[in-house]
Each structure stands twice: as structure tokens, then as C-alpha cells.
Amino acid sequence: MNAFRLKKQLWRRWRRWKKALWVGAACIAFTVLAWRSMQVPEEISGLLTNSSWADSADSELAAAVFKVGEDSDEAKEKGTLNNEQLLQTITQSGLSRTVHLKTTYVSGEEIQTLPGVKNPLQLKTIINEHPEWSGWISSEGDLWLEQKVNDLSTMIKNKAYIGVDAFGNLTLFKGPPVQEKVLKTFFQMDMGSLKSSLPENIWKELHEGIRVQDIEEYNSVLSTFSDYAREAAEHVMQNKQ
Known part of the structure; x- marks a missing residue:
């Protein structure tokens, strides 16, 4: 009898313990689900609140x-x-x-x-x-x-000139060269050969600035004056010698 009662008491304790374990696990799962349901709206709300960066340039x-x-x-x-x-x-x-x-x-x-x-x-x-x-x-x-982008920027198309600076460099300017707003220096030119070879009006235009409004004009000007680059001129002289 004592053995039977002991087994019966152990069985009851086991059932109570098993039930308590299941209830605890269910509570934990419910807590996790509730926390995640609160996080998702916060993330979505943050995106909607701060997405105004795309509305106006x-x-x-x-x-x-x-x-x-x-x-x-x-x-x-x-x-x-x-x-x-x-x-x-x-x-x-x-x-x-x-x-x-x-x-x-x-x-x-x-x-x-x-x-x-x-x-x-x-x-x-x-x-x-x-x-x-x-x-x-x-x-x-x-x-x-x-x-x-294989093109000029909008700013370059609207405001850029190619001309020569005070040191004889072919230069890209923002505005006419007289304003001295240098954007880029391409190369130094042989000013002696340049002046003797170019017509007077082209020489004057180079110093006043040649307006470039598209990629074709830009490449054309660079190609034209690259023949007068100092390094190219020196290379030709060496070959002749």
C-alpha cells in the first residue's frame, strides 16, 4: 500500500509540473509575439515619417x-x-x-x-x-x-569655358577666364608655337574663353589644342633630333 500511494503522489506531482511548464512556455511565446507586433509598426512609421527626402530635390x-x-x-x-x-x-x-x-x-x-x-x-x-x-x-x-555618365554635368553645360591661364595651361573655367574660377587644368601649352600657328581671332578667343555647351564641343576643343601641349611638342623635337 505504501508503495502504491507513493507512486500515485509522484504521478500527481508530475502532471502538475508538466502543466506548469506548458503554461510558462505559452506565456513566453505570447510575450515575444506581442513585442514583435509593436516593433514592426514603429519601423514602418519611421520610414514613412522620414521618407520626405524623396519628395523634393x-x-x-x-x-x-x-x-x-x-x-x-x-x-x-x-x-x-x-x-x-x-x-x-x-x-x-x-x-x-x-x-x-x-x-x-x-x-x-x-x-x-x-x-x-x-x-x-x-x-x-x-x-x-x-x-x-x-x-x-x-x-x-x-x-x-x-x-x-558619359556627358558633361548641367553646371558645366551652363557655365563652363575653356581657355588659357596665366601660366599657359589649357584650363576649364567656371565662367570666363578673367574671373579665374578654375575647375580643371588639362595641360601646359607651347605658347610660342600656338601664337605663331593660330589666327589672331582664335588666339583672342582662347584668352577670352571658348564656351563649351555639350560633350562634342568639349572634346573638339581638347583635341584641337592637344597638338600644342608642351609635352607633345618636346616629344616631336626629340624625334627630329
């Missing part, structure tokens, strides 16, 4: 810089990634980042920095909206997206 730029003939060291350091690789990196890190949009033109680079710091959902949206762009994560943790 004017309000979106924290900074815009145009650089001519300067390559970014960041791309060389990190190596560029395609769209899929960028999305994977953003997902794995889970970090918020500053975003820079870089457009590389024939005449130089234009860099736009989007305002604020973007969370992972916003970063993915930006990457998906630029599917043809490559990119990288800088050493500072910023996201860089880059596209290459």
Missing part, C-alpha cells in the same frame, strides 16, 4: 559639391559593390548611415549628401531606387552610391 540635399578631375579614394580602398551586395551588407549590419550620391561626369564629379542619417529600411529603399548604381561603405561607415 531642394529639401533633400544637405550638401552638394562639384569636383573636377578628383577620384575618390574610398572606392579604391573598399572596392565597389553591386546592388545585391549592398543590400546584403545593409541587412547584415543593421546600422543607420549617412548617404552620399556621387555622379562621375567626363568633366568631373558631383556629390550630393542626403540630409540626416538613414535607418536600414530607408537605406534599402534608396538602393532599390538606384538599381544601376554601384556603391561602397566608407571607412566612416557612410553609404556611397555612384553612377558614371
Whole structure:
């Protein structure tokens, strides 16, 4: 009898313990589900609240810089990634980042920095909206997206002149050369040969600035005056000797 009663008591305790374990597990699962249901609306709300960067080109730029003939060291350091690789990196890190949009033109680079710091959902949206762009994560943790355009930038088309500076260099200027707003120096020219070879009106136009409004004019001017580059002239002299 004592053995029978002992087994019966142990069986009852086991049933109570098993029931308590099941209830505890159910409570934990319910708590996790409730927490996740609160997190998803917060993330979506954050995306909707901060997505105004795409609504207006004017309000979106924290900074815009145009650089001519300067390559970014960041791309060389990190190596560029395609769209899929960028999305994977953003997902794995889970970090918020500053975003820079870089457009590389024939005449130089234009860099736009989007305002604020973007969370992972916003970063993915930006990457998906630029599917043809490559990119990288800088050493500072910023996201860089880059596209290459075989053309002149809008600023160059509207304001650029090619002329000669005070040192005899063929130069790209923002505005007429007299304003001395140098954007890019191409090469030094043999001014003696240039003056003796060119008609007076072309010589004058070179000093006043030759307006370039499209890629064809830009390439044509460079091709014309490349024959008077000092290095090219010296090379011809050496060959004759």
C-alpha cells in the first residue's frame, strides 16, 4: 500500500509540473509575439515619417559639391559593390548611415549628401531606387552610391569655358577666364608655337574663353589644342633630333 500511494503522489506531482511548464512556455511565446507586433509598426512609421527626402530635390540635399578631375579614394580602398551586395551588407549590419550620391561626369564629379542619417529600411529603399548604381561603405561607415555618365554635368553645360591661364595651361573655367574660377587644368601649352600657328581671332578667343555647351564641343576643343601641349611638342623635337 505504501508503495502504491507513493507512486500515485509522484504521478500527481508530475502532471502538475508538466502543466506548469506548458503554461510558462505559452506565456513566453505570447510575450515575444506581442513585442514583435509593436516593433514592426514603429519601423514602418519611421520610414514613412522620414521618407520626405524623396519628395523634393531642394529639401533633400544637405550638401552638394562639384569636383573636377578628383577620384575618390574610398572606392579604391573598399572596392565597389553591386546592388545585391549592398543590400546584403545593409541587412547584415543593421546600422543607420549617412548617404552620399556621387555622379562621375567626363568633366568631373558631383556629390550630393542626403540630409540626416538613414535607418536600414530607408537605406534599402534608396538602393532599390538606384538599381544601376554601384556603391561602397566608407571607412566612416557612410553609404556611397555612384553612377558614371558619359556627358558633361548641367553646371558645366551652363557655365563652363575653356581657355588659357596665366601660366599657359589649357584650363576649364567656371565662367570666363578673367574671373579665374578654375575647375580643371588639362595641360601646359607651347605658347610660342600656338601664337605663331593660330589666327589672331582664335588666339583672342582662347584668352577670352571658348564656351563649351555639350560633350562634342568639349572634346573638339581638347583635341584641337592637344597638338600644342608642351609635352607633345618636346616629344616631336626629340624625334627630329
